[in-house]
Amino acid sequence: MNNEKWMDELIASFPNPQPQQELISKIQQQMALAIVEKKRLSQKMLLSIIAITLATIPLFSLTNYFYYILLQQIITTYFPQMLTSFLVLFTISVSLIGAICYGFIPIWLAYFLNRNFHQSSAVLR
Amino acid sequence: MIADEALMTQVAAGDTKAANVLLSRYQKPLYKFIFQMTVNENDSDDLLQETWLRVIRYRHTFNIEKKFSTWLFQIATNCTRDFFRKKKQIASLEEIEPTQCASKSSFENSEWASFLIKSLPLHQREVIALKFFHEKKEREIAEILDIPLGTVKSRLHKAMHYLKGMKNEQ
Numbered sequence: 266m267n268n269e270k271w272m273d274e275l276i277a278s279f280p281n282p283q284p285q286q287e288l289i290s291k292i293q294q295q296m297a298l299a300i301v302e303k304k305r306l307s308q309k310m311l312l313s314i315i316a317i318t319l320a321t322i323p324l325f326s327l328t329n330y331f332y333y334i335l336l337q338q339i340i341t342t343y344f345p346q347m348l349t350s351f352l353v354l355f356t357i358s359v360s361l362i363g364a365i366c367y368g369f370i371p372i373w374l375a376y377f378l379n380r381n382f383h384q385s386s387a388v389l390r
Numbered sequence: 391m392i393a394d395e396a397l398m399t400q401v402a403a404g405d406t407k408a409a410n411v412l413l414s415r416y417q418k419p420l421y422k423f424i425f426q427m428t429v430n431e432n433d434s435d436d437l438l439q440e441t442w443l444r445v446i447r448y449r450h451t452f453n454i455e456k457k458f459s460t461w462l463f464q465i466a467t468n469c470t471r472d473f474f475r476k477k478k479q480i481a482s483l484e485e486i487e488p489t490q491c492a493s494k495s496s497f498e499n500s501e502w503a504s505f506l507i508k509s510l511p512l513h514q515r516e517v518i519a520l521k522f523f524h525e526k527k528e529r530e531i532a533e534i535l536d537i538p539l540g541t542v543k544s545r546l547h548k549a550m551h552y553l554k555g556m557k558n559e560q
Contacts (some may be wrong), residue, residue, distance in 0.1 A: 271554075271557050272522060272550075272553075274499075275503050275506060275507075275522075275553070275557075276522055276523055278499035278500050278502070278503040279426070279500065279503040279504065279507060279523070280425070280429075280500050280503070280504060281422060281425075282421070282425055282431050282434070283418065283421065284417050284418070284421040284434075284435070284438060285435075288435050288438065288439070289413065289414075289417055291439065292413060292417075292438065292439055292442050293409075293410055293413065295439060295442070295443055296406065296409045296410070296413070296442055296443070296445075296446050297406045297409075299443055299446040299447060300401070300404055300405075300406055300409065300446055301404070
């Protein structure tokens with residue numbers, strides 16, 4: 266396609282503004298901050314992680330519960346004198362602790378990464 | 391002079407000075423390109439900032455085997471597309487239809503040129519700006535816009551046909 270004369274005229278007459286020096290300085294500052302900015306996690310991602318974790322806690326608890334039932338059977342095989350009430354208490358408490366840890370670790374980690382993001386972006390404003 | 395790609399490798403490693411060198415090299419052509427898309431200085435200012443922030447944010451995804459300017463213009467194109475998408479969602483009625491401008495023959499040259507470029511659909515504006523204002527090869531335009539070479543040619547043809555028609559009407 267030939268670059269026709271009228272096209273040259275169009276290019277020549279099209280406004281050609283230059284970026285202001287203040288804008289360039291602002292960009293330089295933003296880039297410097299963005300380079301040192303830590304790996305961040307968006308609000309959307311945080312909420313997704315919380316939702317997925319909370320939604321899967323019942324499934325995790327159930328799996329955990331069956332695991333301890335199996336563990337109970339193994340314990341009673343080798344230690345038949347062990348109290349059943351203790352085993353029930355053991356299963357429930359350990360399943361509960363497991364569920365809390367399961368939920369707490371990813372939620373805390375996501376919140377921590379998210380908080381880092383908000384702290385660093387506050388500097389940019 | 392250090393190549394852009396080498397500077398970008400330094401930026402990926404966290405070198406702020408290298409980022410400033412790239413900014414000084416490309417601030418004018420990039421601003422020019424963004425302005426050709428938006429035909430608005432305030433929007434161009436915002437988009438220039440957003441483009442460079444994306445460069446830093448996605449610095450680890452830059453492929454050293456590819457040309458930096460192509461990657462940079464790709465980012466700028468995506469920024470402007472996102473901008474127009476959002477703008478369309480927020481206030482599609484705000485924008486004046488280009489065809490509604492009645493007194494086009496009385497326009498000053500620069501106003502007429504702005505009007506002509508603005509009256510093109512964004513996808514045609516992109517190819518016209520890259521081809522004629524930035525003298526990019528069609529193959530590079532295809533890479534920047536992530537479209538087949540044939541599509542670049544057809545968009546160029548349609549845009550030129552439209553511009554020629556408008557020019558003849560003047």
